[in-house]
Amino acid sequence: MGNPIVLPAERERAEVAAVLASERFARSPRLARLLAYLCHKYFEGEADQIKEYNIATEVLGRPAEFDPSQDAIARVEAHRLRKKLKEYYASEGAQHGIRIVLSPGTYVPVFTRTRSVSAVAPPTLPPAAPAVLPTIFERPIPKKRPWIYLLAAAALVFATISFWKFSNRLRVASPPPGREMLLPVAAAAGMPGSPVRLLAGCTMRGHTDPTGKVWQCDQYFSGGRPGNSPHEFLWRTNDPMLFQNIRTGEFSYRVPLQPGAYELHLFFVETTYGPGMSTGGGENSRTFLIKLNGQILMDNFDVLADAKGPNIADERVFRDVHPGADGKLSLEFISERGQPVISAIEILPGIPDRQLPIRFVAQPTSFTDHLGRFWSPDTFYGGGQMSIHKDTVNGTPDPDLYAGERYGNFSYAIPTDPRDSYSVTLHFAETYWGGPQAPAGSGAGNRIFNVNCDGVRLLENLDIYKQVGGMRALTKTFHGLKPNAQGKLLLSFEPVVNYASVYAVEVEDEGK
Numbered sequence: 001m002g003n004p005i006v007l008p009a010e011r012e013r014a015e016v017a018a019v020l021a022s023e024r025f026a027r028s029p030r031l032a033r034l035l036a037y038l039c040h041k042y043f044e045g046e047a048d049q050i051k052e053y054n055i056a057t058e059v060l061g062r063p064a065e066f067d068p069s070q071d072a073i074a075r076v077e078a079h080r081l082r083k084k085l086k087e088y089y090a091s092e093g094a095q096h097g098i099r100i101v102l103s104p105g106t107y108v109p110v111f112t113r114t115r116s117v118s119a120v121a122p123p124t125l126p127p128a129a130p131a132v133l134p135t136i137f138e139r140p141i142p143k144k145r146p147w148i149y150l151l152a153a154a155a156l157v158f159a160t161i162s163f164w165k166f167s168n169r170l171r172v173a174s175p176p177p178g179r180e181m182l183l184p185v186a187a188a189a190g191m192p193g194s195p196v197r198l199l200a201g202c203t204m205r206g207h208t209d210p211t212g213k214v215w216q217c218d219q220y221f222s223g224g225r226p227g228n229s230p231h232e233f234l235w236r237t238n239d240p241m242l243f244q245n246i247r248t249g250e251f252s253y254r255v256p257l258q259p260g261a262y263e264l265h266l267f268f269v270e271t272t273y274g275p276g277m278s279t280g281g282g283e284n285s286r287t288f289l290i291k292l293n294g295q296i297l298m299d300n301f302d303v304l305a306d307a308k309g310p311n312i313a314d315e316r317v318f319r320d321v322h323p324g325a326d327g328k329l330s331l332e333f334i335s336e337r338g339q340p341v342i343s344a345i346e347i348l349p350g351i352p353d354r355q356l357p358i359r360f361v362a363q364p365t366s367f368t369d370h371l372g373r374f375w376s377p378d379t380f381y382g383g384g385q386m387s388i389h390k391d392t393v394n395g396t397p398d399p400d401l402y403a404g405e406r407y408g409n410f411s412y413a414i415p416t417d418p419r420d421s422y423s424v425t426l427h428f429a430e431t432y433w434g435g436p437q438a439p440a441g442s443g444a445g446n447r448i449f450n451v452n453c454d455g456v457r458l459l460e461n462l463d464i465y466k467q468v469g470g471m472r473a474l475t476k477t478f479h480g481l482k483p484n485a486q487g488k489l490l491l492s493f494e495p496v497v498n499y500a501s502v503y504a505v506e507v508e509d510e511g512k
Helices: 008-021 031-041 052-057 074-088 146-167 186-191 301-308 462-466
Strands: 098-101 110-113 194-201 213-217 221-228 245-257 262-268 287-293 294-299 314-321 327-338 344-349 360-361 385-388 404-408 410-415 423-427 447-451 456-462 474-481 487-497 501-502 504-511
Touching: 008 031, 008 098, 031 052, 031 074, 052 074, 052 501, 074 098, 194 245, 221 474, 245 314, 245 344, 262 301, 301 314, 314 410, 404 487, 410 504, 423 487, 423 501, 447 501, 462 474
Parallel strands: 194 213
Antiparallel strands: 098 110, 194 344, 221 245, 245 327, 262 314, 262 344, 287 294, 287 327, 360 504, 385 404, 404 501, 410 487, 423 474, 423 504, 447 456, 447 487
């Protein structure tokens, strides 16, 4: 009996299995789940069910009350998937005869053919292996290297089984984006309720930030008055919408929470007083007291002094925050000089005695690494420029982490709980002076810079190319770093020769 004919639909399924088994998608499990879901619906004839709401609730972990008009998570992840597929077919899948395309404005996958793919009999496989192979395995395997054939077949079996397992289990648990870490089961089981995100002074509609997190209009308040916070540009934030409105005057919040440890984030900006402002004034023009559950949280708080200038986003963080005996977290804002003011409040399920990890990449969009950890878009920065690269960085399981850099003379003011010490890991690569299009004479000595943390020298005369060469990842980790009096880890990158550069930053709490 001859080998069976591979039908077009089988080739499409095999292409999905090959893509899911690729190294690029193995490093992006969230996008792999999304692709598997979309293709499953397509193959089952349920393309009409591929809706933004279904994607968000069945794949991305959103609750049943998900509102697509308030939360752009499905659109954000679909955009990332389109980008990932484009990268895949420009590299690993460049020789594939069938390609998966996700066109802008739709979530339904389309299978296109880039060359003749008429019915071809697949190579004979061991009985346990499926008869369907993706087109990358159509070329004959040299007889002198049978181990390649066996490894390829084994990889395909694994990918195909994984794909069909997904078909039988559509509802996939997936943590929402945000600052998160992989927790032991016992710790995760003790986590408190859902996050609370409030836009102070907002009276119209909420906001979905660049990572897909939903911020609600103002509620749970008493006293004060809403207002606008006019500004043309804000430093140290990737989301100026959080600072568009304010609540000012003397006011309080009583936010209902489930029992447990939370992490409190307060967002401020001074747009009235300070150098260059029309009203003049400066430090000590506005100071106020903040109480948490009746206890002083911050006294004589001066937004201008805390942020070190006007029109600079200022965030303060406090770990181990608990609701009171009445099940509510109480915040009071009391005038000392001028009127208290706040732009936004965020309350996150926390970790006892630890601040949640902070991870961000020098890119305009978020990133999920091979461990499933979420990295926010570039934020907390002052100065410098962002640059995006197309060439692959080696020596890392996450080359996409190095797709963009911040370069120049710049700094990051990273908000932390001032009671603890932290480890900071910086990710570097030399993609300009060591890249494929590097100018003549490139190499060691073309980029040298220093890195400081709150005035303490961490790295002196760092030459990335001299240490690891071009297009290779370099990480540097520092322990026991203490935030300044304003609760910031202030990382400054100072050029010595040419510009300073960094690709990603991660901060983890090491305790008191």
